[in-house]
Amino acid sequence: MLFDPGIQGLDISPARTHMALDSGQDVFEELLKTFEECRQPNWDGYEAQPVREETYRLAHRFLASLPLSIPVPSISAEPDGQITVEWHRSPQRTLSVSISPDGELHYAALLGAERICGTETFRARMPQVLSDLIARIEERDTESSSH
Numbered sequence: 001m002l003f004d005p006g007i008q009g010l011d012i013s014p015a016r017t018h019m020a021l022d023s024g025q026d027v028f029e030e031l032l033k034t035f036e037e038c039r040q041p042n043w044d045g046y047e048a049q050p051v052r053e054e055t056y057r058l059a060h061r062f063l064a065s066l067p068l069s070i071p072v073p074s075i076s077a078e079p080d081g082q083i084t085v086e087w088h089r090s091p092q093r094t095l096s097v098s099i100s101p102d103g104e105l106h107y108a109a110l111l112g113a114e115r116i117c118g119t120e121t122f123r124a125r126m127p128q129v130l131s132d133l134i135a136r137i138e139e140r141d142t143e144s145s146s147h
Contacts, residue, residue, distance in 0.1 A: 027072050030074075031056070031059055031060060032056075034083065035056040051083060052101045055100065058101065058122060073085045084098050094109065094137065104121060109133045
């Protein structure tokens with residue numbers, strides 16, 4: 001199942017309806033599962049805010065906007081009700097993008113000793129800064145491979 005039929009107005013791009021996780025589970029199914037598990041207040045037992053339908057829709061659009069060449073991220077929810085999309089290559093090479101219901105993408109990346117963070121507005125296309133950061137997270141360590 002790609003989406004909950006009870007959610008009205010979800011626009012699914014026909015060109016991008018499946019993206020498999022390492023486990024073989026579809027990333028859109030993982031997003032739906034996260035949304036369904038976290039859409040009620042206090043979903044974590046520690047007074048977490050619910051993930052709103054708007055946040056789910058934006059996260060779906062964000063995932064559908066990813067170029068096919070980008071590795072599949074992991075999906076989770078945050079206690080403030082945002083959905084997090086994460087690319088994790090190692091403890092020193094990771095990128096987290098938190099998607100808010102108002103369309104803001106808050107991101108933080110760790111690339112060795114370099115730390116990068118910021119906020120972009122999602123407008124149906126992947127912001128270039130995030131595409132570049134994902135590429136940097138996923139690129140081979142040229143320093144160690146050149147020795």
